[in-house]
Amino acid sequence: MYLNIHTHHIEADEAIFQVQNLVIDSAIPVEVWEKQLVNSLPNQYFSAGLHPWYLKETQLEADLALLKRILTHPKVLFLGECGLDRICQTDWTFQINVFKTQIQIAEALQKPTVIHCVRAFSEIIQIKKLLRPKFPWLIHGFNNNEQILKQLIQHQLYVSLGAALLQDKSNASRLITSIPIKQLFLETDDKNCTISSIFVAASNLLEVDIEYLQEKIYANFKQIVEHQGSQ
Numbered sequence: 001m002y003l004n005i006h007t008h009h010i011e012a013d014e015a016i017f018q019v020q021n022l023v024i025d026s027a028i029p030v031e032v033w034e035k036q037l038v039n040s041l042p043n044q045y046f047s048a049g050l051h052p053w054y055l056k057e058t059q060l061e062a063d064l065a066l067l068k069r070i071l072t073h074p075k076v077l078f079l080g081e082c083g084l085d086r087i088c089q090t091d092w093t094f095q096i097n098v099f100k101t102q103i104q105i106a107e108a109l110q111k112p113t114v115i116h117c118v119r120a121f122s123e124i125i126q127i128k129k130l131l132r133p134k135f136p137w138l139i140h141g142f143n144n145n146e147q148i149l150k151q152l153i154q155h156q157l158y159v160s161l162g163a164a165l166l167q168d169k170s171n172a173s174r175l176i177t178s179i180p181i182k183q184l185f186l187e188t189d190d191k192n193c194t195i196s197s198i199f200v201a202a203s204n205l206l207e208v209d210i211e212y213l214q215e216k217i218y219a220n221f222k223q224i225v226e227h228q229g230s231q
């Protein structure tokens with residue numbers, strides 16, 4: 001079966017394991033969030049986090065309180081997407097502080113984290129060294145150069161590739177064979193494509209059967225969500 005580790009649009013197919021991303025916003029009542037969790041498909045799971053694009057200082061406290069509440073629901077498997085974005089308007093220091101705060105929450109609630117990162121890979125790695133999280137980190141939508149990829153792999157981050165695999169000359173397509181299969185995930189993010197099309201592209205590039213890739217990626221998913229915390 002297909003596993004989509006990061007999506008903003010659910011596909012109406014109960015055979016697909018999908019992790020839908022929720023961008024936490026306390027301006028929306030808690031009942032609305034809880035209804036969405038309760039009404040989800042059997043194989044539909046969630047990640048929930050404060051996205052760097054939408055951070056608001058005035059509602060940070062309420063957003064963090066809502067985030068903690070949503071994360072206690074059993075279908076919410078990941079904190080995220082959260083992270084750092086060098087080219088968005090949000091104040092840089094504020095982004096770093098909110099990211100670190102969310103990592104502390106992830107650690108306290110024993111959740112892996114899905115990370116949004118734009119031109120801030122060295123900061124992400126620095127923060128990982130500083131905080132030494134016990135629960136896994138995953139970079140979503142990776143499409144950067146080989147040097148960055150090597151650092152992510154070396155620092156034990158999981159790497160998720162998406163629609164960039166549909167273009168043969170993208171970094172993601174060129175570098176997929178350099179990612180250990182134990183650290184690989186696939187996603188559709190907010191793109192208008194199916195997770196099966198991403199698996200087809202990845203299996204062609206890796207020269208492996210779809211079934212093999214499905215098994216490996218599902219095993220990674222089990223590994224990451226059942227992680228007991230490392231030292």
Ligand SMILES: [Zn+2]
Binds near residue numbers: 081189190
């Ligand atoms: Zn996303």
